[in-house]
Amino acid sequence: MSTRTRVRAPHLTGRRWLNTAGDVSLADLRGKVVLLDFWTSCCVNCLHVLDELRPLEEKFADVLVTIGVHSPKFAHEAEPATLDAAVDRYGVHHPVLDDPELATWQAYAARAWPTLVVIDPQGYVVASMSGEGHAHGLDVLVSELVAEHDTKGTLHRGSGPYVPAPAAGSALRFPARAVRLPDGGVLVADTAHHQVVELDPDLETERRRFGTGERGLTPVTFAEPQGLALLPAEVAARVGYDVVVADSVNHALRGITLADGTVRTVAGTGNQLRRREGGGAALEQDLSTPWDVAWFDGQVVVAMAGVHQLWAFDPVDGVVRVLAGTTAEGIKDGAAEQAWFAQTSGFAVGEDDGAEVLWFVDAETSALRSLRRTGTPDRSVPEVHDERLANVEPVAGGGYEVRTHVGQGLFDFGFRDGPADRALLQHPLGLAVAPDGSVLVADTYNGAVRRFDPATGEVSTVLRDLAEPSDVLLDGDTLVVVESAAHRLTRELVPAALRVDAGAHRVQRPPTDLAPGTVELAVGFTPPTGQKLDDRWGDPTRLVVAATPPELLAEGSGSAEGLTRTLRFAAGFDGGVLHVSVQAAACDGDPVTGEVPEFAACHLYQQDWGIPVRLVEGAPAELPLDLRGV
Template identity: 60%
Template sequence: MATRARVRAPELIGKGGWLNTGDRQYTLSELRGRIVILDFWTFCCVNCLHVLDELRELEEKHRDTVVIIGVHSPKFVHEADHQAVVDAVERYEVHHPVLDDPELATWKQYAVRAWPTLVVIDPEGYVVAQHAGEGHAHAIEKLVEELEAEHAAKGTLRRGDGPYVAPEPVATHLRFPGKALLLPDGGFLVSDTTRHRLVELDADGETVRRHFGTGERGLSDGGPDEARFSEPQGLAVLPDGRIAVADTVNHAIRALDLTTGVVTTLAGTGRQWWQGSPTSGPAREVDLSSPWDLAWFGDRLWIAMAGVHQLWTYDPEAGSVGVAAGTTNEGLVDGSVAEAWFAQ
């Protein structure tokens, strides 16, 4: 019976150098004995951001055997700017090494064709799987468990700390804030996106009045010191005076009562919408996908549903959500609401 030839993983090269390694440069041979997962991504791709979040649990669970390396592979010219990549790595809380590959050298070596793409390399340095797109975390975790067992038995698995070195934290009131909303009294409410909270400022735009949220990533309702967000973005005032919040990575719409400081969930389940899921129904029972921005218009809260390239609406009277425009195809196509294509 014919056997399939094993493919040695090409070396990692990129003119932008390495991030999150304490300035150390790595080669694949130095990682021999570990299971390496290459995540080919770029920071303006919402699907790539979904994969970053999909990998967090696997990264934590298998931290002594698995090394995830982000290979930043720009799609657009501005994504090749090194400082922009540095900022994106911090903004999206990438807690693994990242190779900045502005000229797509490693991308070409691995014959990658789509953003995102995941490549699994076994402890002996051979490519064992390649997956394009989202939704592969569970399959990859199963493969990781199989590789752990196989290479532990062979004596080729090496456990221990990975090469990730956290950057020094920056002491500021805000860090990569996503949106700002002018309040009736002249103050501002800001989504402090990277720190997973909302910040209320005086009219001078500098003096901090209050914080809403613990600052830890999560999905929980409650008072200002109990609620949790995950990379909140868009803000909009609702007719009853509450502030609607696009809680992007939680795939939810939240509401903040500025009088009491209490946060509640208006829409979303905390799960990401996938093809075949309901596209309308009771707001707390329908999955959403990376809501990014909000606007109140025509008795509805309009939602830029970046993860599926659509516009949705939330009806507070009916307590329901549903698709308003877009096909889920990503692109620039005009037409009726059932025919138009958007991009994030």
């Protein structure tokens, strides 16, 4: 441990503290291992980390203090009430520093959501890591620090500064999605109550609840259910259940039989998908945060938000497969197997010239997009050749095309009506198709319902001043709006469309200055104690680099083994966005000899970065990133 570079941890600076009795300083926490979790409430990878940290916080309750540093991406996330709701919604049980100006983010040189920083009991930074999947390595590192500082006498055991906020009660808690039942009733995903609720047509009278309200993956429990889809009657009769539920934190699809109220798991193992490829028997395949589901083109399409893909589930044959997306995060249209998505969060099915169209919203690019069949899709399941490290190259079958109608990129959002190529949304989560073919979007972080007219290419505003609308249903001349942050469903008369231009926004996160011309990209990765890079069958690392606009990179884009890459920026550009995706496979091995047993457990580490860059003469010609740095 003494060989680590001793860097004093910077002060924690922000607007206010949540889940504490007052301000917290690192000086107050001397004697504890401190884990900083830089997160933002919109980011699905950050939500994964919140769940990964729960067992660690319980195991090391008397020596580890986790502090969430909320560094917002979207303007709405910087509002105090939004963060208050997010801490409640996601059950954050540790102190949270509200960092709306990204002061602490910049002090710790964070470049990605999420970023984790470990500080030892004497106040020195000992590790930083980007992305998710670090629970095992953190467990090993914290154990080492506890042993070292226990011996030195610099470890102090006891309770930390966490003080839980008072619990609030309501009939619904952060509902996410609603679907109309054949008899006029409504089924609601009551997300924070971990239940699905059936309501009468009046939207208030409860008929029954599915789930006990406890988190879990059993026939009587859910964990933050999000999306809902009714199966066609003939399909439901064959499979024995009527509703498919996207059970997000369980990484599973659940089936509800309305006749007797039974719940079963129909896809997923309960484990989060850690590979980049997948497909096969539905109950044997890991999934990653399914956020919504829809019946489209004879299959259940799944918004696999955790890996930025669309998947397909065949309930009759009981198989799942990748339908669209490479797992790269961003906006890229064209053939489905080459498209990029960014946390797809809501579906609606419509028609265009007699053909089905799947409309969807990508929350992280604030985009409205569509999927259409263009040929005969390949519904075979891809074979995975490398169990340690799957390729991120396209894996889906052909036959579909993706198109973006509203949305510009990972860091562009706002509240603007008008032509679709100029219109802006802010983190939309739901949508519905109107009888005239227009699309109504739950523009969540703008607190609005927006309308896109495919015939004219215009975007307008239908309703405003809503509390984080996450879904909409059409009911004659009224809309049923799921107001998630207000914990209710409300009926709204549809007024004449309002026209809005409240301006465009870009993420306030500062760009990284780099030198024009050639830049060396290097990703740092140090396996946890007891692991080593598994090079028995070649290089177990892979680096994928792309740019927005694509022409920004004259050299260095593409996928290849290794953790370093020489990039060359094209002349005539002053900046853009670099998209970097990295994977590394490490296996349990002998810490002395470095040998890896034949049947050793292997671990996949991965992270995607979207890095705004500005090209400035005299700026660094190196771009260091840490997948896991010690």
